[in-house]
Amino acid sequence: MKNRSFLAGILLGALLLAIVSQVNIFRSAAAVDEKAAAAEEPLLYELRTYTAHDGKLDALHARFRDHTMKLFEKHGMKNIMYWTPVDRENTLIYVIAHKNKAAAEASWKGFVSDPEWKKVAEESQRDGKLVAKVESVYMKATDYSPMK
Structure with a gap:
């Protein structure tokens, strides 16, 4: 009986040691992830404002939503966020993020030359162009911004 109690104690101790070791491994992994995230370059955000032609905002929303x-x-x-202003009709405002300016330029180049995009753009504009004006601003988060 003493041997069983002794063996049970050893097994319990080994189990506790294994659990503590696993927790420490997870904590170490989390710390590494946090350090890696902090070391990453902050994202470059792009704020884009589209002014749609009269009566075309719904079609523009459908094109964004579906394609x-x-x-x-x-x-x-x-994709970060999409809005429609309450005081500006025919307007879509959105924010997308890029790794950096070079990545943004490469992404846009790939996007506009993508055959799928060309097909979607052509099909969505059969009854006339959707967008009258596009404005774009690249932004970096401030050091005090909650979102980097």
């Missing part, structure tokens, strides 16, 4: 967002991701652009 454009997926194609952005395909070409390395990260």
Whole structure:
């Protein structure tokens, strides 16, 4: 009986040691991930404002919803947020993120030359152009911004 208690104690101790070791491994991995994330270059954000032709905003939304967002991701652009202003009709505002300016330029070059995009653009504009004006601004987060 003493041997069983002794053996059970050893097994329990080994189990606790294994659990503690695993927790420490996870903590170490999390610390490495946090350090890697901190060492990464901050993202470059692009704020884009599209002014749609009268009566074309719904078609523009459909094109983004059904095609454009997926194609952005395909070409390395990260979709962040999309808005429609409450006080500006026919306007779509969105933010996408890039690794840096060179990546942004390469992504846009790939996007506009993508045969799938060309087909989508042509089909969505059968009844006339959707967009009257495009404005684009590249931005970097400030050091005090909650979102980097």
